[in-house]
Amino acid sequence: MSSDAARDLDAWIPRLIQVWRERRAARSGGNRSGGRNRPFVDDGPADRLTPPEVKEVGAGIKRLSHGLTRQRELAGAKYMDDPQLLGAYLLFYWPVSYAQSRSLFSELPARPRSLLDLGSGPGPLAFAGIDAGARETIAADRSKPALELARQLAIAASESLGTREWSPERPLPEGTFDVISMGHVVNELYDGDVGRRAALLEQVLTRVKPGGSLVVMEPALRDTSRALLAVRDVLVAKGYAVRAPCLFRGSCPALVKPSDWCHAERPWRMPTLTEALARAAGLHKESLKMSYLVLAPKGEAWAEPPQGRVFRIVSEALEGKGRQRYMGCGPEGRVGLALQDKHRTEGNARFFHLQRGEVVRLGGATEEKGDGVGLTDATTVELVARAGQALPKP
Numbered sequence: 001m002s003s004d005a006a007r008d009l010d011a012w013i014p015r016l017i018q019v020w021r022e023r024r025a026a027r028s029g030g031n032r033s034g035g036r037n038r039p040f041v042d043d044g045p046a047d048r049l050t051p052p053e054v055k056e057v058g059a060g061i062k063r064l065s066h067g068l069t070r071q072r073e074l075a076g077a078k079y080m081d082d083p084q085l086l087g088a089y090l091l092f093y094w095p096v097s098y099a100q101s102r103s104l105f106s107e108l109p110a111r112p113r114s115l116l117d118l119g120s121g122p123g124p125l126a127f128a129g130i131d132a133g134a135r136e137t138i139a140a141d142r143s144k145p146a147l148e149l150a151r152q153l154a155i156a157a158s159e160s161l162g163t164r165e166w167s168p169e170r171p172l173p174e175g176t177f178d179v180i181s182m183g184h185v186v187n188e189l190y191d192g193d194v195g196r197r198a199a200l201l202e203q204v205l206t207r208v209k210p211g212g213s214l215v216v217m218e219p220a221l222r223d224t225s226r227a228l229l230a231v232r233d234v235l236v237a238k239g240y241a242v243r244a245p246c247l248f249r250g251s252c253p254a255l256v257k258p259s260d261w262c263h264a265e266r267p268w269r270m271p272t273l274t275e276a277l278a279r280a281a282g283l284h285k286e287s288l289k290m291s292y293l294v295l296a297p298k299g300e301a302w303a304e305p306p307q308g309r310v311f312r313i314v315s316e317a318l319e320g321k322g323r324q325r326y327m328g329c330g331p332e333g334r335v336g337l338a339l340q341d342k343h344r345t346e347g348n349a350r351f352f353h354l355q356r357g358e359v360v361r362l363g364g365a366t367e368e369k370g371d372g373v374g375l376t377d378a379t380t381v382e383l384v385a386r387a388g389q390a391l392p393k394p
């Protein structure tokens with residue numbers, strides 16, 4: 001996450017807390033929500049929660065986290081209409097989604113001017129888009145309370161945000177957009193039906209302007225990630241181009257073995273609020289993990305990959321005895337890449353410090369093995385793009 005994005009996120013924390021306290025006070029009969037210039041509610045520090053507040057929100061986060069990750073009984077349910085769960089979402093998941101999407105928006109070929117955020121909840125992606133330069137932004141969701149929160153946040157930040165009630169069976173908000181984002185929502189739709197999800201994304205893509213992108217972000221769980229890859233395959237088979245993260249144009253090789261999946265991981269400066277709430281709920285958010293797909297509108301070609309033999313690193317470092325290994329995925333497919341310590345040279349030393357999501361170019365000689373590519377002391381390793389950075393034009 002860039003330092004600009006981290007600074008922008010820091011500025012959101014007091015607004016999230018302010019809006020949460022106002023809603024809570026209003027629910028308990030207090031009269032604390034006022035007009036556009038209302039003051040901060042005076043019952044705690046502006047940039048952090050009091051210990052009883054942490055306990056209260058932590059309980060909501062536990063409910064939400066269990067319901068969205070274990071049995072997933074909340075996926076598809078109207079949990080945003082439950083004040084405790086909406087509050088937990090706002091204070092814990094909102095900053096995570098904001099940071100995740102900032103790091104995806106920085107990978108787009110162009111800054112979005114107009115953005116439609118579908119399944120917006122209280123708008124973390126919509127506001128990430130605004131902070132990334134979008135001037136006309138609409139947040140759309142079926143949950144009225146979530147949209148109301150998004151409007152309150154817009155007022156607190158003096159930003160302009162349109163909101164619309166939307167669900168897949170209703171028409172899309174009017175207009176065309178540079179970017180349409182769908183954050184952590186596709187996995188909640190149609191009970192896992194890949195065909196219907198792909199059809200929805202196709203419909204949404206008709207509203208993306210030429211050169212624009214549909215950004216779909218999903219939880220980095222094995223099942224939700226694989227489901228996204230299956231939707232990707234349907235769309236790729238129909239001729240749609242993937243702008244990121246894929247360099248491979250065929251069916252996703254991560255779907256071949258049922259135990260594989262593909263997700264991104266990005267470092268971030270975790271806000272103190274997130275740290276306190278993660279501790280209270282027994283969760284870990286030291287890094288940002290998500291699965292994502294950036295799709296081009298119909299008829300647009302895949303971008304030419306950077307020249308040479310390039311791979312995106314799609315695993316963490318898989319250290320073995322005396323060697324470093326990663327999974328790479330490039331125009332030739334998904335392969336293991338390995339380099340023995342004894343073959344380390346100045347030209348390939350970068351290989352020992354690669355991060356998931358980075359794109360590298362291999363030069364010089366390699367050894368082709370049954371289970372992947374062996375790098376040697378004659379191989380060079382060059383960083384082509386950092387994770388979260390657009391690929392350079394060839």
Ligand SMILES: C[S@@+](CC[C@H](N)C(=O)[O-])C[C@H]1O[C@@H](n2cnc3c(N)ncnc32)[C@H](O)[C@@H]1O
Nearest residue numbers: 097119120121142143166167168183184185188
């Ligand atoms: C996990 S939240 C994601 C919120 C936000 N986009 C983010 O990434 O943090 C999923 C959102 O999808 C919305 N959602 C779920 N099913 C929906 C449906 N059928 N129609 C419209 N919105 C839906 C929920 O109301 C909720 O706001």
